[in-house]
Amino acid sequence: MSQVRSSVAELDRIRLWHPFTQQAEWERDDPLVIAAGEGSWLIDESGRRYLDGNASLWVNVHGHRRPEIDTAVREQLDRIAHTTFLGLTNPPAVAFADALLETAPPGLTRAFLSESGASACEVAIKLALRYAQLRGETRRTRIVGLRNGYHGDTLGAVSAGGIDAFHAAFAPLLGPALHAPSPIDDPAAGGLAELLAEQGDEVFAVIVEPLIQAAAGILVAPEGWLARARELCDEAGCLLICDEVAVGLGRTGTFWASEREGVAPDILCCGKGLTGGYLPLSATLVREELYESFLGGPERTFYHGHSYSGNPLACAAACASLALYEQDGTIGNVDRQSERLRARLAAAPYPVRGHGLMLAVAGGGAAVCRAARNHGLVIRPLGDAIVVCPPLSIRDEESDLLADALLAAYADVA
Numbered sequence: 443m444s445q446v447r448s449s450v451a452e453l454d455r456i457r458l459w460h461p462f463t464q465q466a467e468w469e470r471d472d473p474l475v476i477a478a479g480e481g482s483w484l485i486d487e488s489g490r491r492y493l494d495g496n497a498s499l500w501v502n503v504h505g506h507r508r509p510e511i512d513t514a515v516r517e518q519l520d521r522i523a524h525t526t527f528l529g530l531t532n533p534p535a536v537a538f539a540d541a542l543l544e545t546a547p548p549g550l551t552r553a554f555l556s557e558s559g560a561s562a563c564e565v566a567i568k569l570a571l572r573y574a575q576l577r578g579e580t581r582r583t584r585i586v587g588l589r590n591g592y593h594g595d596t597l598g599a600v601s602a603g604g605i606d607a608f609h610a611a612f613a614p615l616l617g618p619a620l621h622a623p624s625p626i627d628d629p630a631a632g633g634l635a636e637l638l639a640e641q642g643d644e645v646f647a648v649i650v651e652p653l654i655q656a657a658a659g660i661l662v663a664p665e666g667w668l669a670r671a672r673e674l675c676d677e678a679g680c681l682l683i684c685d686e687v688a689v690g691l692g693r694t695g696t697f698w699a700s701e702r703e704g705v706a707p708d709i710l711c712c713g714k715g716l717t718g719g720y721l722p723l724s725a726t727l728v729r730e731e732l733y734e735s736f737l738g739g740p741e742r743t744f745y746h747g748h749s750y751s752g753n754p755l756a757c758a759a760a761c762a763s764l765a766l767y768e769q770d771g772t773i774g775n776v777d778r779q780s781e782r783l784r785a786r787l788a789a790a791p792y793p794v795r796g797h798g799l800m801l802a803v804a805g806g807g808a809a810v811c812r813a814a815r816n817h818g819l820v821i822r823p824l825g826d827a828i829v830v831c832p833p834l835s836i837r838d839e840e841s842d843l844l845a846d847a848l849l850a851a852y853a854d855v856a
């Protein structure tokens with residue numbers, strides 16, 4: 443192999459296809475090759491360090507190479523890496539589900555495990571439809587999503603999604619979903635009320651991202667919107683599914699975003715930060731009566747599963763991660779660093795929005811993100827907005843460095 447072809451970047455250029463990436467641009471650019479990490483930092487092949495400003499796409503919680511999580515994974519590796527969850531169970535999966543449900547909003551008592559946020563949402567949608575069918579409510583065949591909503595990239599999740607740039611092209615493959623306006627355009631949920639008044643008897647569930655529509659650009663819902671949606675679902679006799687894949691697990695300053703308005707969903711989806719950002723794992727949490735409706739003969743079985751459901755390595759990482767919140771005072775740090783970042787980013791040329799450590803500066807886009815790299819910061823845009831979403835363990839001096847690097851990048855581009 444030639445010197446050039448053996449470089450990771452060159453081989454990537456000819457062999458790989460990256461998610462959500464225009465490869466024509468990717469092939470022209472010099473890709474950053476991350477070889478290692480430590481705490482809030484990513485380290486490239488030549489040893490240069492960059493702050494992980496988007497927590498490796500919103501998944502990292504306690505920093506990279508946290509000894510407690512590393513050890514939990516290593517110890518599990520000495521026992522077994524994987525065994526199926528179909529017909530068998532394993533200690534880390536049981537311990538994880540128990541610990542997770544201890545944190546859950548009231549009424550959620552059962553966990554169905556999968557490996558991605560998209561899968562957690564597929565499971566939620568399929569379970570909700572089956573629940574209606576098993577109760578004899580066969581007229582209820584529609585899921586309601588929101589404009590600007592994002593629930594992952596599998597087809598059920600895309601059906602419920604509402605970001606045209608991502609979703610419109612796949613219309614021929616999609617199920618018959620209904621869409622209500624985004625909370626940012628419908629502060630009193632009048633659009634959702636109208637839709638449910640007209641077609642509520644055909645609807646089995648409404649799926650929402652509570653508090654923040656993340657993938658659409660960190661769009662913050664007006665206060666009271668979620669509580670109103672809960673009331674409307676109760677009136678329509680349909681389920682409320684809260685997709686907390688992005689906003690859950692402390693990211694927005696409470697352990698669950700639904701907590702902020704005292705809302706308990708019928709189904710809660712979580713993923714991303716569950717393992718602290720180490721391994722793929724997601725969960726769909728449901729109420730006991732929903733679970734009970736599936737008890738009976740084979741016709742009531744929930745026919746859904748994945749090869750790696752209940753993976754012991756992922757569950758061991760998740761147990762270790764969940765245990766760290768209290769030890770580290772993670773939620774308190776989210777508030778503290780959020781305030782610190784907001785204070786420093788007040789000098790940015792655009793306003794900052796968001797909650798906790800899910801923030802966005804409302805302009806600058808890809809050009810500023812590219813410039814930020816020269817200041818030792820990895821960060822990504824969503825449209826024009828720049829998402830500031832570091833590990834929840836970020837420290838004072840690192841928050842300051844992050845904000846200063848971003849301000850320097852704005853100055854470079856101006």
Ligand SMILES: *Cc1c(COP(=O)(O)O)cnc(C)c1O
Nearest residue numbers: 558559560592593594685687688
């Ligand atoms: C990221 C995300 C998903 C999809 O999770 P994957 O693990 O990428 O499949 C679903 N819902 C929300 C709200 C997300 O932010």
